[in-house]
Amino acid sequence: MDLIVSISGLTKNYGIKQALRGVNLALPKGRIIGLLGPNGSGKSTLIKILSGVLCPTAGQIQIGGFAPGIETKRIVSYLPERTYLSDWMKVDDAIDMFVDFYPDFSKERAYDMLSRLQIDPRARFKTMSKGTKEKVQLILVMSRRAQLYLLDEPIGGVDPAARDYILQTIISNYDENATVLISTHLIADVEQILDDVVFIKDGQVMLQAAVEDIREKQGKSVDGLFREVFKC
Amino acid sequence: MWEIKNDRPIYIQLADKIRQRIITGVYRPGDKLPSVRDLAQEAGVNPNTMQKALTELERSDLVYAQRTSGRFITEDAGRIQKMREDIALEQAQAFLNKMADLGFSRVEIVALMERAVAERG
Numbered sequence: 001m002d003l004i005v006s007i008s009g010l011t012k013n014y015g016i017k018q019a020l021r022g023v024n025l026a027l028p029k030g031r032i033i034g035l036l037g038p039n040g041s042g043k044s045t046l047i048k049i050l051s052g053v054l055c056p057t058a059g060q061i062q063i064g065g066f067a068p069g070i071e072t073k074r075i076v077s078y079l080p081e082r083t084y085l086s087d088w089m090k091v092d093d094a095i096d097m098f099v100d101f102y103p104d105f106s107k108e109r110a111y112d113m114l115s116r117l118q119i120d121p122r123a124r125f126k127t128m129s130k131g132t133k134e135k136v137q138l139i140l141v142m143s144r145r146a147q148l149y150l151l152d153e154p155i156g157g158v159d160p161a162a163r164d165y166i167l168q169t170i171i172s173n174y175d176e177n178a179t180v181l182i183s184t185h186l187i188a189d190v191e192q193i194l195d196d197v198v199f200i201k202d203g204q205v206m207l208q209a210a211v212e213d214i215r216e217k218q219g220k221s222v223d224g225l226f227r228e229v230f231k232c
Numbered sequence: 233m234w235e236i237k238n239d240r241p242i243y244i245q246l247a248d249k250i251r252q253r254i255i256t257g258v259y260r261p262g263d264k265l266p267s268v269r270d271l272a273q274e275a276g277v278n279p280n281t282m283q284k285a286l287t288e289l290e291r292s293d294l295v296y297a298q299r300t301s302g303r304f305i306t307e308d309a310g311r312i313q314k315m316r317e318d319i320a321l322e323q324a325q326a327f328l329n330k331m332a333d334l335g336f337s338r339v340e341i342v343a344l345m346e347r348a349v350a351e352r353g
Binding site for chain 1 (some may be wrong): 241275347
């Protein structure tokens with residue numbers, strides 16, 4: 001199978017704390033993949049390393065044939081768990097900034113999504129609610145024609161109606177060869193848009209499977225399986 | 233967004249829903265189906281899953297694909313009618329099983345059905 005990401009023996013330590021402990025993972029092209037795990041399991045650390053904002057302590061990573069760096073930033077579109085847009089900026093300033101940074105950014109798509117979510121492009125981030133800021137951030141990220149989208153908790157802070165729209169945005173905007181990796185703990189909400197899931201626990205991958213296989217073989221949803229596997 | 237239940241594969245539920253639209257005439261014989269992407273978006277599901285559901289419907293000859301122009305509902309009205317009856321029979325049998333679980337005999341079930349129909353007017 002054609003891979004977009006391959007990871008072997010990936011370890012990340014924060015001082016004496018081990019966030020990732022020997023992760024091996026291969027992600028194929030053209031899939032929507034859920035990265036699922038309890039709080040503190042290493043989801044965000046893994047995504048940050050793939051996006052290139054953190055360096056691994058040990059291990060190998062290849063994204064589209066390159067180690068994380070300038071080359072991979074060209075093909076990776078990353079949504080961090082917290083917004084980094086400056087308060088003084090207006091939405092259209094942020095769009096112009098993305099146009100400057102990324103040749104694959106489609107301004108037209110960004111404005112189209114803004115109008116569908118009734119967000120004023122002239123509005124300043126300072127005046128926006130947390131949820132609206134998150135929507136804008138996701139629009140920016142999904143307006144790129146990337147090969148790998150890394151979405152860290154994309155639906156955590158928005159209401160259920162906007163959540164549905166965001167999920168639709170994800171399925172309608174990624175193209176067939178791109179892969180989307182979504183970390184979340186709102187499994188029931190995202191389950192139906194996922195091809196595959198990766199369960200991660202204590203910094204290790206404990207399961208990688210297709211959603212439909214889980215339903216077929218176990219007779220339960222991914223949400224149900226997660227609750228069972230990670231029962232407190 | 234379509235309602236998706238937890239206990240069964242999603243593609244089977246999608247196929248059921250589209251099948252229902254065909255037998256109830258929402259989609260008519262010979263109609264062109266919306267694209268996979270549009271259907272996936274309407275249902276709020278992954279396009280690959282919707283693709284699988286449509287393949288399932290093709291296998292049962294309710295839908296056929298035309299290489300360049302998309303997917304169409306079968307023009308064979310008899311095929312659709314047969315599917316409609318099959319599903320009705322399935323439902324009737326499921327009902328009979330439930331009533332048997334409650335300890336009703338066939339005669340009692342028939343009597344009950346008649347009473348229910350009469351009460352509905």
